[in-house]
Amino acid sequence: MVSARTQQNNVSFGVVVASCLQITKVLPIFMSMAEDLDLLLLGHRIRFARRQKGATLADVSELVGRPVPYLSQLENGKVEPKLGLLQELADALGTTATALLDDEAPDRRAYLEIELERAQRDPAYQALSLGHLKPSAKVPDEALEHLVTMWHNVRDRSSGGDDQRGPDLAERARAANNALRQEMRDRNNYFPEIEALAGRALAAAGYSGSGPI
Numbered sequence: 001m002v003s004a005r006t007q008q009n010n011v012s013f014g015v016v017v018a019s020c021l022q023i024t025k026v027l028p029i030f031m032s033m034a035e036d037l038d039l040l041l042l043g044h045r046i047r048f049a050r051r052q053k054g055a056t057l058a059d060v061s062e063l064v065g066r067p068v069p070y071l072s073q074l075e076n077g078k079v080e081p082k083l084g085l086l087q088e089l090a091d092a093l094g095t096t097a098t099a100l101l102d103d104e105a106p107d108r109r110a111y112l113e114i115e116l117e118r119a120q121r122d123p124a125y126q127a128l129s130l131g132h133l134k135p136s137a138k139v140p141d142e143a144l145e146h147l148v149t150m151w152h153n154v155r156d157r158s159s160g161g162d163d164q165r166g167p168d169l170a171e172r173a174r175a176a177n178n179a180l181r182q183e184m185r186d187r188n189n190y191f192p193e194i195e196a197l198a199g200r201a202l203a204a205a206g207y208s209g210s211g212p213i
Helices: 005-033 040-051 059-062 067-077 084-091 107-123 141-158 162-186 194-206
Strands: none
Touching: 040 067, 040 107, 059 067, 059 084, 107 141
């Protein structure tokens, strides 16, 4: 017959084992969240997992006990979830918290939406005073590709790197060349300063003014 003390010890041991297993389970998640957490990327990965499961925000709300507006903000990268909630979301969506914390966009569309949102949060973009563009399902992938590519080029050119200055220098060289040609036409190719300098050079060389130089 097992004594009450033995039963109590077994229960305590079981609790310790369960706690250790739980710590082992969440430790990688905690380490990932300890780094700089990209809320925008995390939100897109949560949305992707939810859609893969075919669940609505209301469905997830019932499973994790959080209101729909909060979950919507979470998917839009506006709030940071607690560790426990992240694990609950992973369980509800049939995935793992580690997968939700992956540092790559789940697909190309998500990548484009993330890049567009990052662009619109950039002070240089905001200085253009453009309205906020929400990449809804009606916005085709091709349009997002164009917008993101154009922004990347504008950002790179404005960064002032040596490899971005080449096109600017070429454009300035073409403009200077065109200006010189226009001045030559206006003067009929006659420049007094050059003519005087050439005359002095010819005189110093003893050139008589006829025949080859």
